[in-house]
C-alpha cells in the first residue's frame with residue numbers, strides 16, 4: 001500500500017506530481033480525493049485523459065503482470081497495463097491518494113510469471129518471456145525516470 005501526499009505546487013506547469021509509469025503488479029486499487037490530477041494515456045497513446053474524481057469511487061488499474069500473464073494473449077494487445085501520471089498540484093490544498101497494489105507475495109518470489117501455457121498456440125505465440133516478480137521490481141526501479149514501458153523489457157515478439 002502507498003499513501004501519496006502532493007503538496008500545492010507554486011509552478012505546476014514546470015513539474016509533475018508523479019512521472020509517467022505503469023504499475024508493476026497484477027492490479028492496483030486507487031482512491032483519490034477531490035483535487036484531481038491523475039491522468040491516463042489513451043489506448044492509442046495520443047493524449048492524456050483526466051481521471052475525474054468521483055466521491056467514493058475506486059480506480060482499478062491493470063498492472064504489467066496481468067498484461068504479461070494473460071490479457072495480451074487473450075486480447076491480442078487490446079488490453080494493456082495503463083500508462084499514467086499525476087500532474088503537479090495546482091490547487092491550494094494538498095492532494096491525497098492511496099494505492100493498494102495486488103502483487104504476488106513473498107512466497108511467490110521464486111515463481112516465474114509469463115503467458116499462461118493453455119493460452120499459447122502457434123496462432124497465439126507467447127509475447128513475453130517468463131520472469132520473476134523481483135526482476136520486474138528491479139526493472140521498475142532502474143527505469144524510474146526513463147518512462148519506458150516495463151513490459152517492453154520482457155517482450156519476445
Ligand SMILES: O=C(O)CCC(=O)C(=O)O
Pocket residue numbers: 002004018023030032038084086097098099
Ligand atoms: O496518486 C495517484 O493518483 C496515482 C498514484 C500511483 O500511480 C501509484 O501509486 O502507483
Ligand SMILES: [Fe+2]
Pocket residue numbers: 021022023084
Ligand atoms: Fe501508479
